[in-house]
Amino acid sequence: MSGEPTARQTEEVLDLARPEAASRPSADGPLLEVRDLRVRFTRGGRVVNAVNGLSYTLGAGEMLAIIGESGSGKSVSTRALMGLLPPSAQVTGSARFEGTELIGMPEKQMRAWRGAKIAMVFQDPARSLNPTMRIGAQIVEAIRTHSDMSKKDAADRAVELLKLVRLPAAERRFYEYPHQLSGGMRQRVVIAIALASEPRLLIADEATTALDVTTQAQIMELLVELQQRLGTAIIMISHDLGLAASYAQKVVVMYAGRAVEYATAEKLFANVRMPYTRALLGAIPLLDRKTHELLPVIPGQPPDPAALPKGCAFRPRCDVATDKCLEPPVLEEHEPGHWWACWHPAGGDGDTAGARTGGEADEVTVGSARQVKDGA
Numbered sequence: 001m002s003g004e005p006t007a008r009q010t011e012e013v014l015d016l017a018r019p020e021a022a023s024r025p026s027a028d029g030p031l032l033e034v035r036d037l038r039v040r041f042t043r044g045g046r047v048v049n050a051v052n053g054l055s056y057t058l059g060a061g062e063m064l065a066i067i068g069e070s071g072s073g074k075s076v077s078t079r080a081l082m083g084l085l086p087p088s089a090q091v092t093g094s095a096r097f098e099g100t101e102l103i104g105m106p107e108k109q110m111r112a113w114r115g116a117k118i119a120m121v122f123q124d125p126a127r128s129l130n131p132t133m134r135i136g137a138q139i140v141e142a143i144r145t146h147s148d149m150s151k152k153d154a155a156d157r158a159v160e161l162l163k164l165v166r167l168p169a170a171e172r173r174f175y176e177y178p179h180q181l182s183g184g185m186r187q188r189v190v191i192a193i194a195l196a197s198e199p200r201l202l203i204a205d206e207a208t209t210a211l212d213v214t215t216q217a218q219i220m221e222l223l224v225e226l227q228q229r230l231g232t233a234i235i236m237i238s239h240d241l242g243l244a245a246s247y248a249q250k251v252v253v254m255y256a257g258r259a260v261e262y263a264t265a266e267k268l269f270a271n272v273r274m275p276y277t278r279a280l281l282g283a284i285p286l287l288d289r290k291t292h293e294l295l296p297v298i299p300g301q302p303p304d305p306a307a308l309p310k311g312c313a314f315r316p317r318c319d320v321a322t323d324k325c326l327e328p329p330v331l332e333e334h335e336p337g338h339w340w341a342c343w344h345p346a347g348g349d350g351d352t353a354g355a356r357t358g359g360e361a362d363e364v365t366v367g368s369a370r371q372v373k374d375g376a
């Protein structure tokens with residue numbers, strides 16, 4: 001068989017992959033509960049506070065987007081969950097996954113969890129794949145790492161997984177090498193490898209950033225399909241608030257190692273409070289750009305995590321900051337289900353942030369994100 005699987009074939013593969021998925025209960029406590037997570041490195045005698053007290057929860061089958069500029073602590077915070085940081089990292093706080101504490105878990109035990117229950121997909125699929133091995137063999141290897149399946153059964157399963165991630169001509173591609181595939185196809189293969197162990201949580205770290213806008217939307221649609229059909233929870237790490245608006249159920253906006261705004265996507269985009277989040281809205285890539293690099297709309301640079309400014313870390317770049325902001329604002333649930341850390345939130349009493357941005361940013365975000373989605 002060759003070409004794209006038909007919808008019916010895909011349904012069969014999906015059902016085969018996880019027959020119980022559609023009826024999986026998701027309401028018996030969060031899948032992942034992160035509390036006061038902190039990561040500190042010591043670099044050249046300087047202390048780098050990369051993550052400064054991050055908390056969030058993720059339900060089974062939910063998609064959470066962690067959004068922020070480069071260096072805000074998105075990757076470090078998720079690598080900490082998987083025990084993937086170098087020994088120089090001091091990790092404290094708690095991350096309970098299905099009730100089991102991940103922080104401080106011995107490496108041997110963590111190795112068994114990694115890949116099996118939690119899998120990661122990174123930005124550059126070329127680096128995740130072995131260029132000298134056929135893609136089928138790489139998936140078979142991943143399957144056999146987590147099960148005692150025979151080579152023959154694992155090969156059948158690998159083809160199923162390639163169909164599951166909608167790789168065209170899966171049987172033929174099974175025998176191809178990574179360089180014979182496009183960037184989007186390679187990322188589908190990486191996702192197939194990540195799914196080999198049927199993880200409950202998939203962490204996609206800038207998994208679509210290197211792809212063109214159309215392929216990016218297709219990969220995001222695939223992740224949503226896997227999330228909905230297999231019940232896989234997803235943490236999506238991105239610079240792009242537009243992707244979060246289109247695909248995620250929950251959003252954490254990070255700045256300088258902290259969550260500065262946290263809510264369901266619905267609540268957040270209905271009423272963005274934090275000036276930093278509003279500034280990020282302006283950084284949404286435009287569809288007519290050849291690349292999807294972010295527009296440099298936030299003046300200044302994120303702070304050096306080894307020398308954070310006093311008070312609110314966004315203060316030096318914030319156009320509504322006052323002396324009050326020399327006191328660090330605390331992330332609090334100011335409205336049911338909507339948390340922010342700001343003394344001058346938009347939309348509140350004396351709404352300076354909202355007045356200056358004219359409230360247009362929300363419309364731009366959602367509109368732009370929809371176009372990306374629909375254009376796929």
Ligand SMILES: Nc1ncnc2c1ncn2[C@@H]1O[C@H](COP(=O)(O)OP(=O)(O)OP(=O)(O)O)[C@@H](O)[C@H]1O
Pocket residue numbers: 041042043048050068069070071072073074075076077086088305
């Ligand atoms: N091994 C390390 N030693 C020292 N500092 C580190 C180390 N790894 C990361 N950092 C620092 O931690 C901070 C957070 O990095 P992180 O990679 O999590 O940011 P990010 O938000 O994921 O950025 P990007 O979008 O660029 O990946 C950065 O200042 C980074 O320089």
